Amino acid sequence: MSEPALILENVVVAFGALKAVKDISLTVKNGERRAIIGPNGAGKTTLFNAITGVYRPTSGRVTFDGADVSRKAAHVRTRLGMSRTFQITNLFPTLTVRENMLLALLGTSPRKFSLFGSSDPTADDRERIDAALGLSKLNDRAGAAVRDLSYGEQRQLEMAMALVTRPKLLLLDEPAAGLSPAERVIVSDIVRSLPRDLTVILIEHDMDLVLKLVDWVTCLNNGEFLAEGSPEAISKDQKVQDVYLGKARDHA
Numbered sequence: 001m002s003e004p005a006l007i008l009e010n011v012v013v014a015f016g017a018l019k020a021v022k023d024i025s026l027t028v029k030n031g032e033r034r035a036i037i038g039p040n041g042a043g044k045t046t047l048f049n050a051i052t053g054v055y056r057p058t059s060g061r062v063t064f065d066g067a068d069v070s071r072k073a074a075h076v077r078t079r080l081g082m083s084r085t086f087q088i089t090n091l092f093p094t095l096t097v098r099e100n101m102l103l104a105l106l107g108t109s110p111r112k113f114s115l116f117g118s119s120d121p122t123a124d125d126r127e128r129i130d131a132a133l134g135l136s137k138l139n140d141r142a143g144a145a146v147r148d149l150s151y152g153e154q155r156q157l158e159m160a161m162a163l164v165t166r167p168k169l170l171l172l173d174e175p176a177a178g179l180s181p182a183e184r185v186i187v188s189d190i191v192r193s194l195p196r197d198l199t200v201i202l203i204e205h206d207m208d209l210v211l212k213l214v215d216w217v218t219c220l221n222n223g224e225f226l227a228e229g230s231p232e233a234i235s236k237d238q239k240v241q242d243v244y245l246g247k248a249r250d251h252a
């Protein structure tokens with residue numbers, strides 16, 4: 001058995017008196033596709049932030065690929081092979097797709113972007129960029145300015161930027177949020193065709209999408225662990241229906 005990709009042990013994230021994540025433990029296997037679901041304010045993004053190092057856990061342990069990274073900074077976790085997208089679009093609109101990709105790559109490289117040094121892409125940079133654009137189905141848009149991309153294409157570019165570092169663990173924060181049904185199909189196809197040795201954890205509200213994409217689902221509520229299981233089991237779980245699907249229906 002290979003080492004699990006990620007182990008969380010009793011992770012707590014507190015903002016003053018508010019515990020946004022309360023004592024969460026979970027194990028994600030190598031190559032697994034895992035969804036984190038739960039109603040608004042459940043603690044999903046905060047948990048992502050604790051995994052990726054945006055926040056250090058108030059207590060508990062995060063083990064990534066066999067190493068305790070609980071106290072490591074975000075850029076160190078990136079170097080170890082974690083990568084993520086954010087809910088909010090984070091792109092340079094006047095630059096091209098390829099230029100945004102290069103900045104994403106340079107931002108994580110020791111060969112930092114410098115006003116004086118050369119930031120011309122190397123052959124390896126170009127290969128990485130082409131591979132990530134290919135996985136994100138954006139090859140034919142490489143020369144387009146980001147402001148000319150559709151919203152769906154911008155989300156695809158964010159995925160490409162997260163993939164360009166060749167991560168072992170990819171975290172996607174609501175990759176299909178705000179997308180049209182046709183754009184959701186593209187995002188599903190991209191996630192489904194990612195290399196099988198890449199571990200993927202995604203936050204997603206769309207249960208139809210989750211059911212089709214992942215092996216296992218963890219449901220949070222109010223910062224607490226609520227349930228875990230196969231997508232089929234979770235979609236039928238009464239507790240989940242009560243807190244998550246019930247609230248989703250209220251918002252519909």
Ligand SMILES: Nc1ncnc2c1ncn2[C@@H]1O[C@H](COP(=O)(O)OP(=O)(O)OP(=O)(O)O)[C@@H](O)[C@H]1O
Nearest residue numbers: 015018019020038039040041042043044045046047
């Ligand atoms: N930086 C912060 N400072 C204080 N409170 C925060 C901070 N970030 C999140 N919270 C609070 O922590 C709780 C969990 O928020 P979080 O964004 O993790 O939930 P979520 O499950 O991702 O919700 P959503 O589906 O709406 O994105 C909320 O009550 C939120 O207001």
